[in-house]
Amino acid sequence: MSIFKKIFSKSRSLEDGIFFDAIEKILGFSPKNLENYKKAFTHRSSNRLNNNGSPINYERLEFLGDAMLSAVIAAYLFTEAPNGDEGYLTKMRSKIVSREHLNELGKDLKLIQFIESKVPVQHFGENIHGNIFESLIGAIYQDKGYHYCEKFIYNRVIIPYVDISKLEGKVISYKSLVIEWCQKEKKIFHYDIFEDNAIDGQRLFGVKLSIDAKVIAKARATSKKKAEEKASQRAYFAFQEKMDKR
Missing domain, CATH: 1.10.1520.10 (Ribonuclease III domain)
Known part of the structure; x- marks a missing residue:
């Protein structure tokens, strides 16, 4: 060798x-x-x-x-x-x-x-x-x-x-929870997504979550999925008492 x-x-x-x-x-x-x-x-x-x-x-x-x-x-x-x-x-x-x-x-x-x-x-x-x-x-x-x-x-x-x-009480997807509640309550929901490059040139996505034509929550994140989840979490806290009775 x-x-x-x-x-x-x-x-x-x-x-x-x-x-x-x-x-x-x-x-x-x-x-x-x-x-x-x-x-x-x-x-x-x-x-x-x-x-x-x-x-x-x-x-x-x-x-x-x-x-x-x-x-x-x-x-x-x-x-x-x-x-x-x-x-x-x-x-x-x-x-x-x-x-x-x-x-x-x-x-x-x-x-x-x-x-x-x-x-x-x-x-x-x-x-x-x-x-x-x-x-x-x-x-x-x-x-x-x-x-x-x-x-x-x-x-x-x-x-x-x-x-x-x-x-049993842990939420793994606020978006799924919001969608499930809206469907059960016959409510119309919609996620409006747009790009926002306002912070140091970093590509961000903004999301507006509307329920029955009313904007309930807004959020921004580095991906569409994260922004939707963050907006859904905020919507959940806005309707928590009603959703927890689902």
Whole structure:
């Protein structure tokens, strides 16, 4: 082996050792196949390919992790909420695995530090945190199977964060809540969206929410979705007493 190869080998071995220790601390157990976890943090911008010419990135693991997370949470709720019907269980699961919550979980574990990408981290949207959290779960399943996957979800999601009584009152989408109430009460609602570049040249979206031809709430945010949600939240507080009786 050449001197260059020896140096490279030692460097790669050291790098793997650091990654192994960091991942082991997050997982709570020793990983068996480190490549699964490396893939879990590989962004498509890396343009990596396997021997067959197929892309190497976390997207397939994210799909798998999403399914495993949903299954474990569903089984937990089925046991812990024996009187809940299908609609109740579905809503509760949605609250636990909401994109907002998954993003928070990814941030808490500081998973972004492991990302391999040609795109600067600051250019990623918020959802990158939840995406790689799900891909990590997919990697666990690939590496160690269902039991370890379930154990990780219990330790990192259910035990520290899931309180069924508190979740029952949690609103995960004010827009959905407002729309549901308007439809039930036969009210006509409309979201008027416009661009507003007034602050430091930053692209912002303004939203006016009208109910029965009357403007109820206004909001601005960096995306249409966020602006609609913010306006809906303000509308909810304006009609909270009526909506809570729905």
